[in-house]
Amino acid sequence: MHLNAPNQLNAASLFVASAHRFEAKIALRSASEERTYSQLEDRTSRIAQGLINAGLHPDDRVILMAPNGIQFIEAWWGIVRAGAVVIPINALATKNELVNILNTSKASGIIINSKDQVSLCNEIRKVFPEMIIIANASDTKLGILALEDIVQTSPQLEKFINRSLEDPCAIYFTAGSTGQPKGIVRSNQSVVWGLGMLARTLSSEDILLARAPMAHTGGSLTGPFAILIAGGSLIIPSNTSVECIMDEVQKNQVTHLYVHPTIFAKRMLQYLEENNCNLSHIKKLQWTAGPLPESIRNKIFKIFPKIPFEVTYGMTEASNIASFEYLPDDPLRSINASCVGYPLLGAGIRIMNDHGIEMPRGVIGEIQIFTPTAFTCYLGDVESAQQSITEDGWFHTGDTGHFDKNGALHLDGRSSEIINTGGMSVQPAEVENAIAEHDQVIDVIVFGRPHPEWDEAITAVVILKDPNSPDIKIDLMEFCRQKLAAYKLPKNIFITTELPRNASGKVDKKRVVKIVLELEKSINQEEQ
Secondary structure, eight states, X not given: OOTTOOOSOSHHHHHHHHHHHTTTSEEEEOSSOEEEHHHHHHHHHHHHHHHHHTTOOTTOEEEEEOOSSHHHHHHHHHHXXXXXEEEEEOTTXXXXXXXXXXXXXXXXXXXXXXXXXXXXXXXXXXXXTTOEEEESSOBTTTTEEEHHHHHHHSOOOSSOOOOOTTSEEEEEEEOOTTSSOEEEEEEHHHHHHHHHHHHTTOOTTOEEEOOSOTTSGGGTTTTTHHHHHHTOEEEXXXXXXXXXXXXXXXHTTOSEEEOOSHHHHHHHHHHHHHSOOOOTTOOEEEEESSOOOHHHXXXXXXXXXXXXXXXXXXXXXXXEEEEEEEOXXXXXXXXXXXXXXXXXXXXXXXXXXXXSOBOOTTOOEEEEEEXXXXXXXXXXXXXXXXXXXXXXXXXXXXXXXXXXXXSOEEEEEEXXXXXXXXXXEEOHHHHHHHHHTSTTEEEEEEXXXXXXXXXXXXXXXXXXXXXXXXTHHHHHHHHHXXXXXXXXXXXXXXXXXXXXXXXXXXXXXXXXXHHHHHHHHHHHHHHO
16 A cells, blocks of 8 residues: 555546556657656656646646657646646647637646747747746746756655546647637546546557547547556657558557558558568557548458457547447458447437437437536536537537447438548638638638548638739648648638628538539649
8 A cells, every 4th residue: 555545536546546556567668768657657746746836726727738758648647646637739739829728728837848849938928927837948037947857856746636526637629619729628537437448448468559649639538548547558659650650569569559540541551561560469450430431441451350440439528438349250340331339338329310309220310428428518618518418418429320220329420510630620610710811811611521541631712802813822821831730721722703602691511612623623624
């Protein structure tokens, strides 16, 4: 029994219990360093105490802006162990995006590791003079602390900060209906239950690789972090190129390989066809629910004929909703790509029509869910949260689906407008708002179009003051780069003279798609 042990179940106590049990095992490994569970527990404890010594209080919110890496994981758990609420954001976020999130979240502190770190720290201190700022290097003049200095000089956590299961643990920002990112509040119960559901399918002998962005739930909270609860090892590659990923997979004997989205799967399959790889240690392939092209699926099953293929269904608002394994001898492997399986422990799923009537098996309707992993609320947006929950407590997912004759859930589409591109979610309104600020732009609409590699390609159609302006598309792209993260940039920009609208005054996207097809046809003819 460890002294000063937690007396309450929460995310921090779940993590500490695992760290104490698997002390000597390797928890994290990157190209340049590694951490045993004992070291990880010690360093997160010191970060937590250092944050408290810097003035952080329980329930305070801390932005974590860092790329995938050991530092991200240590900071994430350090913040949570301090009793604060961690808010991970993409390390590629622009200055405008960061300031908007700081304002929305009312954060008390930020841990930052960005290529534009110096400029961002200057901007943060200018706009938020009382903010606790922790970066890679200290700056006495700006009052910036260095994260490694905190680890080296702070004592271990003096006492466990007990949090109830109802208390907030993390806030993940995702695309919102107004074009501004939505902060999704996940409680300690949501985190504990979600990690527990995943950890129960893993063992201390398993080795996972962190490939998805940790600033998103799928790359941390509902993904790789589960291996830290199960006592296995997490490998962190130096980059996400298929060459690097496959090298790390073989070198570290990775047991579970995450192959979503389509763009990575295609590159991986091509690499495997061109190179002789030993992947005999892989026990399972994993895919997040989403489009799985038949050609990709068939190639995966051909190259990995004897390995289970696991599909999971979840979202930022509620993780670990359903799961399904296409087993090696399952006839469904060759005929079905839409099945995401059965509700996980504690979760409920129902299919409803527009009149609130539950649909029988085989009938398509809106997917509604009830699960302990569901979010608590949208940060500062009570109205949206109320609208997303039914009177009897079920969440509107915005997805459509149906149950098959065996009671397994199948996804049929998305009723929301969010664009899913390269494994990332982008709200069209956010891109529209950025493009609309350009002086030349009169009107704009943004939507996703099916794409063989990106799943959906962000497509913008604009009306300009001067459509003949030279290099206007290049100018618009450069303008967008100043305001949007790289993955939110449009893949194509089309210039038109009219955006058709419906009777209510909204742009008719179906008619716009026809305009795009005509524009593409015209461009192709000119090139020929």
